[in-house]
Amino acid sequence: MAPTRDYTIGNALARRDFLRMLTMGVAAGAVARGAIPALAGTIQLPFANGARRLQAFAQKRPLILLRTRSPLLETPMAVFNQGVFTPNDAFYVRWHLADIPTAIDINTYRLRVFGHVNSPIETDLRSLVHDYPAFEIAAVNQCSGNSRGFFNPRVPGGEWGNGAMGNALWTGIRLKDLLAKANPRAGARFVRFNGLDKGTQPNTPDFLKSLELDHAMNGEVMIAYGMNHQPLPMLNGFPLRAVVPGWFATYWVKSLSDIEVLDHPDDNFWMKGAYLVPDTPHFNMKPGQAGVKMVPISTMGPRSFITNISDGAALKKDRRTNISGIAFGGDTGLTDVMFSSDGGRTWRQTRLDRDYGKYSFRRFQIQFTPVQAGGAVLMVKAINSNGVEQPMEPNWNPSGYARNVVEQIRVRIV
Amino acid sequence: MKHRKYLYLAAAAFAISGCMKQTLITTPGGIVLRSQHISLPSHGREFSGAPESSVANTYCLMCHSGGMVLTQPPLDLAQWQNEVRKMIKVYGCPLPGSDVDQVAQFIAHASQNPPPLSARAEK
Helix, strand or coil, X not given: CCCCEECCCCCCCCCHHHHHHHHXXXXXXXXXXXXXXXXXXXXXXXXXXXXXXXXXXXXXXXXXXEECCCCEEEXXXXXXXXXXXXXXXXXCEECCCCECXXXXXXXXXXXXXEECECCXXXXXXXXXXXXXXXXXXXXXXXCCCCCHHHCCCCCCCCCCCCCCEEEEEEEEEEHHHHHHHHCECCCCCEEEEEECCECCCCCCCXXXXXXXXXXXXXXXCEEEEEECCEECCHHHCCCCEEECCCECHHHCCCCEEEEEEECCCCCCHHHHCCCEEECCHHHCCCCCCCCCCEEECCECCCEEEECCECCCCEECCCCCEEEEEEEECCCCCEEEEEEECCCCCCCEECEECCCCCCCCCEEEEEEECCCCCEEEEEEEEEEECXXXXXXXXXXXXXXXXXXXXXXXXXXXXX | CHHHHHHHHHHHHHHHHHHHHHCEEECCCCCEEECEECCCCCCCCCCCCCCCHHHHHHHHHHCCCCHHHHCCCCCCHHXXXXXXXXXXXXXXXXXXXXXXXXXXXXXXXXXXXXXXHHHHCCC
């Protein structure tokens, strides 16, 4: 496997108090070792056709460019070594339809709640912000297709490395409070989100995503106007986006403008024809396997990544090295991150840093002293509070969704 | 004359400050929302070479830039035909059905022979 070439990222966070909070979660001295400097402005993801440019978009530092229109921008892994929260200007970007909002007037922006409700709502931003209690939660936003480029055999789609994810502190209002005011009618079953993005062709299906009403009312699903104590960047859904903690990002509709309460399951293309996974453990199936029941993607599983050492790095024999990284539990809290330096035969428990809540990234640390020269395979494995752990074997499905295999880093001990 | 100029300036300043008041929303937690406007980079006709590049530029780039194609893994012709048909059937691409095969063949080649990154500059 070719080494991951990483890009060194500068720090740029505005609010000092938040920065202080961020740094408390970061292990002191987590210095990237062995990161191979890339050619200026380019990066090689470790799979076929993985050459990428780094491109700065509005409100974004240079990110890994997958597609210009509509933007697909990936966060370089080095960013995840710098803290438990992902800075807004480094947060990955994923849009579906070509016509995305580029200008928002906060005086005229409206959010509507309608459909199977007794009291439809049309609210402006000022009222939304002030009329409902503020709510805050730290949560990982991860694209369903994060890490698709590692699927074997490869599948078509957005060919991401591992950086189509990010962790933020989301501030906004609970969807529950808004829906309660709209007062769903008897028989209400689903809640459908629509944002301002549109296709260019008359027949392009509008991007709509739905949750069951009970889920939408669980007090965690929210509408965010703040991301890491700042407004959302336009490319991450300014001024409002849905936040669905523990669920893949496809449900976190950006530039949210419409919430429709349905009395029937949503059969729109983006629920019934796309974002489907096999209804099997780890969403796994065999290429070409027939007769597999497919269901809409939903919750995330646990994942973990060593972030201070890159694939191909050299570590000194007999010298104690700090290994650190990020992990998350998926749809529930993280219980443990285990570390192996012998290819997964034996595991040691790492130390978990500050807990920002069960849906957040959490940093882990472990001391490792290599005793034998030569090649070594380092692994970390996250285990969540439901007892679910990352599988040792990668999953496969035709759309390249929900990868969460135990990751490997090959190092040389010298 | 000079007086009038100051009057205009004062009026303008007053109008702007009035505007500013309306265009800020401060949330209970102190996040300040302002109207936003961004510009996005453009992309050109990104496919070149074979005569089919013109069809690909016309139809594929209606809905997405070339990066979507040029970053794909090696896919066989049947997979590309499948992708192109999906663009027509699912996403409403107006490519004539009779052009599916030639477009699929062209992008099967183009995607595995992308121009160098330096030539993929986006403005």
